[in-house]
Amino acid sequence: MKKLIIILSAVLFLTSCEEFLDINDNPNYPTDVSDELLLTSAEAAVTNIYCADWGLIGSFWSQHWAQNNTSSQYKNYETYAISSNTNVIERSYRSMFRDGLSDNEIFMQKVQENENWGAYLMGAVIKAYGFQYLVDLYGNTPYTEAFMGAEKLNPVIDHGEDIYAAIYQLLTDALSKDFHSYVPEIYEANDIIFNGDLHDWQAFANSLRLRILLRQYDANSSFAQQEISTLLANMEAENIYLLDKDVMVDNFEDADSKSNPLYETDQRQLNTTNNIKACITFTSYLEANSDPRLEVLFTPVDGNYYGLVPGSYNVPSTEFEAPKLIASPVIEPEMPVYWMTYAESELLIAEAYLRMGNTEMAQAYYESGVSESFARMGADAGDLLSGAYAFPTTGFDEQLKAIIMQKWIDAADGGRGIESHIERVRTGYPEESEISSQIDEGYTVPNDYIPGTLIYSKKGTSGGILPRRFPYADSELNFNSNAAEYKSLSDADVILQNVWWKN
Template identity: 30%
Template sequence: MKRKYIAYSLFLIASAFSSCKKDFLDQTNNPNQPTTGPASVVLTGALTTTARNINTGFTLEGYLMGYWSPAAGYAPGNSLLTYQFTTGDYQVFAPFYLNLANYDYIIKQSGTDKSQVYFAAIAQIMEAYNFQALVDNYNNVPYSEAFQGAKNLTPKYENGKDIYAKLITKLDDAIAAIKGASTDVVVNPGSADVMFGGDMTKWRKFANSLKLRLVLRQVPNVIDAAAAKTLMANNLSEGFLTTMANVNPGYLNVDGKQNPFWERYGENQAGSNNAANITANAFGTDFYSSNADDRGAGFYTPINGNLVGNDFGTLVPITASAIGRADLYNASASNTFGLLKNPSMDAVVMSAAESYFLQSEAALRGVITGDAAALYNSGVTASFEYVLKTADADAKAAKYLSQTGIAYPVLDANGNPTTPAQKLQAIITQKWASLNGYGNLEAYNEYRRTGFPKVPVSIYTGVTVKNIPRRILYPASEYAQNASNVQAQGSINQFTSNIFWAQQVTSN
């Protein structure tokens, strides 16, 4: 039967989503029954699913990046503590391909219809977003031959580097299409766009920010700063995100309709903690505590006024701080403080802080024009604003940035000018500090690219390879259903098989 084949061979349309917000999260229909639908309906479902995938699919990376640790009283599998993954562990392959089929449908349905240009452009931008995540997890993946249905059930794999190049072109084309749309005929997606509400200026800025992420991800291990500058030369006038890229189709405190991050790591409707097995990592709690960082109490629940964490892999974990804020469980939708705000909170797709840190690095390297220090400060401030959501968030960010070890490094401890490498370490470290929880994958990506911050390896006694894994493995379904193409990628090892843009890390 054709249904046994992997997600990229299926034609999934988000027909379960209606144009009414209260029904966007309705799961009563079977999404695996192929059907057709207007681009507006499919777009809403696709954006909502993207938010779910990115907010719930990367618990592993929260452990690897020193944010989280297994809680006392729970027995995590050895595969987690020793990094001995299998082809069945931590998979995001099928969910991402299933949802990419939605965006592919929008593009194909829109065709050359001038009234549908905005829908097609948004779908192109989100294809780039989702395919980047696939490459960042698996390196080489099916691309050009995906979504052909019965015509090709075993699509070939393409090099991750080549896919990146195509995604950059796709983003440039999407920006050009939005700018060149005939305003007298083009249909604005309006409320069907549950990320920017049809604000196409924000979509252009998001596309340009995503392009900067794709370009910088290859620096310095694949391309140099000069090549990156050339790639970013067009569309610089579009600018970059200065606000959050969030999705919210009308989340409710109803099981199956909550914000996906809350649903995964907060509580269900009845009030049961859905992530009681996950608590704070000592690497994370020590960072926020030692730097007088007010965000710490938003990322973790203080215990007697202190943040308490466990070293990842400890044999006897102590009772540590819960992730998020336990005192906000059962909270009303008016609460805004912390990582876990409330069941109806927005789902983060790209944060303003990440955008600012991307710009700061780009300015440091000369890829774009800008003040790297000012952009660094803006990144920290944007993170404080999102996590704290208080009137004094900016003041607290300024106080945090006034510390010698936190301020953008201009001079070292001896009064000598700092090196670009020292400045880069500061940028990536503060980026890591801002991505806690909702940005686990991006933190992991930046660690593999730059080596920052120096996250400790699991201290579990069964660890035989003292390295943080470089990737997850291809899923078992690929070896069963697309064997010749996945086997052509060679022998894949989580410790030695790098994503094309990653630096070689032999020890930690």
């Protein structure tokens, strides 16, 4: 079983999934490929993009990580000088559609025709997961006509709000199907996330529904409030269930093209371990709170967990060499890729209860989420939940901040910074430092710096404003006539725009 999965993942990684079952090459859907293999292909492609592309840039923008001062691989992430044709922007967008979501669409078509509703739910979750990130990162994007091949070479660009409504309904409908005829053994070897366990897919679907609702809470409050209230009531009545485990792909090996996608792209293929270093924004917060997860997430130098100020990559090596001084994030070849952690799901429930006015339940799920984060990382929380991380007794803003800050910490495990970046845009947490201009390049900060507040990069090019989203992808702008209205927009302006749920 493992051999088949790893071989498929390796092929997908090496080819960037570009040659495998391209729906635009065959709009009538292939009939000679089993749906189990299509499922593996879709899951592997989404995993690669989420981890190696979006996870990487997100971890810089969330200030978990910083660019080493003796290398230059990711300088454009810390300058915020990304454009429509920046590799990570263009490649990941194209690959998500052409490889992950297109293969998944074929999978859904095949199992729907056979009324295989258990498998259909898997496809619905993958589709909703992928499109939520596409909207959160790129804004408006094709959806209704995205996979029509030659019939629609210029698919309509759907509004993010409409896509959110569509994927939420997709999940709701898929969860309502009759699953009695589902045979899990068929997918056990090819589902690289849950090994065909439908209970886990149902739980993931409901956790994802909750995340979709919370993301749009301010922009679509009446709908979000009603749906969250119903979801929580059904959860309490045990009519539905949310995640009780991590959603992860963990079939990696310490071998060429078989390892964790982030490790493979950043360290094995580039033949260096020195591109990425700890960021002082993050390490200062963990140190200030005596959080032992610091020792799990980073490798110290001479016992020190120094982090770099964002944008310090031009500090001459004659002043200091980061590899000999600055801590490095733990990035290992067999490290899992987490689509969503159990801890994140618990913290989502905590926020949901907080917004519904039930602070007692909010605290209970907050503490559960923090505890699960520590447990997954193998760290001891000690008395932090009654001390530095105690749930605030009053004040909605402070209580929400406590929840989101813990999501920020949890997302540093495995390089999931893209999720905490999006949450920062949505909630404003972590907050921005008020003294960014007074902080010099290097690895020290003034005494009045508040640990964990985001520092505008010393080489930032966005006028003192932290980036909020990605530019539109070059392939959409240049090859889809329906994207004409976006083509004249400046990339530098677009990255400072809000997506629909923040307007």
